[in-house]
Amino acid sequence: MTAMAAWNQRLLPAVRWLPAGTAMRRWLYQTRFRAGKYHCGYSGVYGGFEAARLALPPGLAGFDHDAMADIDHYTTTAGGFEPMPATEYPVLFWLREALDEGARTLLDLGGYVGHAFRQYDRYLAFPEDFRWTVFDVPRITEAGRALAGKEAAQRLRFTNAVDEGCGMDILLAAGSLQYLSENYLQDRLSAWADRPRHVIVQRTPLHARRSFVTIQAVITRARQVAFCPYSVAERAGFINGMLALGYQLVDSWEKPRSLDVPFHPECHVETYSGLYFRLKAS
Template identity: 40%
Template sequence: MAGQGSRIRRIVKEIRELPGISVLARPWVRGRFRAHRRGNAYFGVYASYADARADIPASLPADYDTDAAAGLYEDRLTTIETSDYPALFWLRQLIDAGERRIVDLGGHVGLSYYAFNRFIAYPADLRWQVHDVPAVMRRGAALATERDSARQLEFVDLAAVDGCDVLMAKGALQYLEYSLSDLLKRQQVLPRHLLVNLTPLHPTRASFTLQNIGVAVCPYRIGSLAEFVPEIEALGYRLIAHWEHSERRVEIPFHPEHSVQSYHGFCFALADPS
């Protein structure tokens, strides 16, 4: 039955995107997108973050900076998802090699800090610094008073990126108004390593769409794989590893040419950290 349902949904999607029919179907699909309340849904293609944000319905929050968003995902404090393992592997290698200050960009309430601790013996001098939106960091700081007995977790502003040992962005780059390369260009001292995971990249096209996560609608960056690695390498990094998550996709109604068939992860090292 599940397979039959999947085939029916695929046929309906193909029909609604036929020329002529798509004009009639678009308002209905947009209405369903606005009413979406569970999981992730996508709509629209935009040239910039500002263009995408301007098209968010006024009745819905336009980012994660809400108490409802801060309460999401706390079931992941003690669980590891399949998509976490590449980042877990490389972070363990980096910590074993002596890296001690981790900046977890978009790290929510410290989800990876708590979950990875089951598999990595954190050294006593480790500093794990999370930067996220204010509502999420407030929730994270309150949670840390209860759960972080080692007192190694901090919630910091974006200036902490400067000179850190590892900048980790796990499923976060797509929500930022700035790109990773733009962020790095603003640093006086570049991070020694970059650990990126769960990032949607199209083979050639860069664009923005809107993502409805149920409690908010956010501009959602889709980068170009053809541009992403060269931009980082141009700043002095060398690529250590690249992996794909083929189970993750972004399907944008009426825009199959902009849809994404897999998410990506990377580990970079600064070629000359001195």
């Protein structure tokens, strides 16, 4: 049961008798949401990413903060990272295919401090000449460089310039597209004269019938709350946008995770998606 569902069971029945009960339930939820009571909670539906950004509650906005770059928990266990979840194996498979074809450069779009590199390297043993570049916001990449420096991770680097992805062999977007503006991936790819041959999308919410933007609350390890716009693309439109750029959809898979925006049942997403696109030969 989700935190929101448990809260509904405990609290909402108590206010159903009140006048304008739905309005009261909305107010109670908003009060708790703004106070940071829901980690990965969602609120509202907005006309676009910018509209959601302008509607963010008071608090940390986005991920470019020291509080969001806490890397201590990555160094407290052997290897620093949890075992590979089963839903990551399709990514491993297609990365291996790309490596076998000679791919040696990758842009990790919104890759935080490089955790995906470390996880996948355990299984794939990336070649010495392989270069994994993480694109993220400045505070995150600063923390990532500090961590990589301690490990002498020569194959891992960080950038704040997404267009460095032009000319790379692989683009990986694992759990990041929802934190970027609508059509961000297609817009960047369309601007690149030399597009990645391989594009892997992972842990991304795609809706069966609509696109929308909501606001997500994230609770940091220091118990601070950060709010950020959270965009969800319509699945067919997202895929068609990639096809229009010359890609073909080779594979797709699902991650058992749902998304619900309270008071907006039309925005329910049953599972998160994984997709592998390959650029057609010219």
